[in-house]
Amino acid sequence: xxxxxxxxxxxxxxxxxxxxxxxxxxxxxxxxxxxxxxxxxxxxxxxxxxxxxxxxxxxxxxxxxxxxxxxxxxxxxxxxxxxxxxxxxxxxxxxxxxxxxxxxxxxxxxxxxxxxxxxxxxxxxxxxxxxxxxxxxx
Numbered sequence: 001x002x003x004x005x006x007x008x009x010x011x012x013x014x015x016x017x018x019x020x021x022x023x024x025x026x027x028x029x030x031x032x033x034x035x036x037x038x039x040x041x042x043x044x045x046x047x048x049x050x051x052x053x054x055x056x057x058x059x060x061x062x063x064x065x066x067x068x069x070x071x072x073x074x075x076x077x078x079x080x081x082x083x084x085x086x087x088x089x090x091x092x093x094x095x096x097x098x099x100x101x102x103x104x105x106x107x108x109x110x111x112x113x114x115x116x117x118x119x120x121x122x123x124x125x126x127x128x129x130x131x132x133x134x135x136x137x138x
Contacts, residue, residue, distance in 0.1 A: 001083055002118045004102040008129040009095050012136035017096045018069045020135055021087055024049070030135075031128045033121065055080065055117060082107045098132060100125050 010017055020026075024047060028034045036052040047064040060079030066072050072087040083104030090097040102121055105114045 001103055001105045002114055004104075004118060004122050004125060005099070006122065006125040006129055007097055007099040008133050009092065009097050010133045010136050011095050012133075014069055014089065014091055014096055017089060017098060017132070017136045020132055021072060021089075021098070022066055022068070024064060030131045031124065033124045053081070055120075076104065080107055080110055081105075096136075098129055100129060 020030075024039065025037060027037055033054045034051055035054055035057065038050045039047055040050060041048045045066045045068070047066070049062050049064065051060050051062055052058070053060060058080040060081050061077045062074045063077055064072060064074045070089055074085045076083055076085075081104050083102065085104070086101045088099045088101070090099070102125070104121075105111055106117065
């Protein structure tokens with residue numbers, strides 16, 4: 001497993017940042033590595049969905065658990081990725097800190113490429129957080 005972390009401080013209200021990141025359908029707009037999402041079911045704060053990622057247009061299944069205005073935890077349950085992606089919001093004095101933590105690996109024979117994709121996920125995460133920041137500060 002590799003861990004990838006990134007964070008950004010956003011000068012915007014918590015509600016505004018939450019509304020952006022909790023709109024799971026708009027994820028491909030911010031996260032370049034996510035090409036498409038298809039929600040399969042929703043039960044209260046838990047969404048099961050299929051995600052098409054940029055790496056070889058691979059399809060992955062995720063269970064996404066949302067803790068409103070605090071955290072979004074995506075568990076990869078099937079596909080080329082194994083592990084989690086967690087977005088966390090923290091209220092600081094007059095701004096919001098948005099953190100992302102990936103704890104993932106590629107499955108099966110692709111596991112040997114886990115280290116190679118780490119830098120792509122790191123830069124993609126930094127770009128996504130910056131895009132979310134720009135959107136929230138409009």
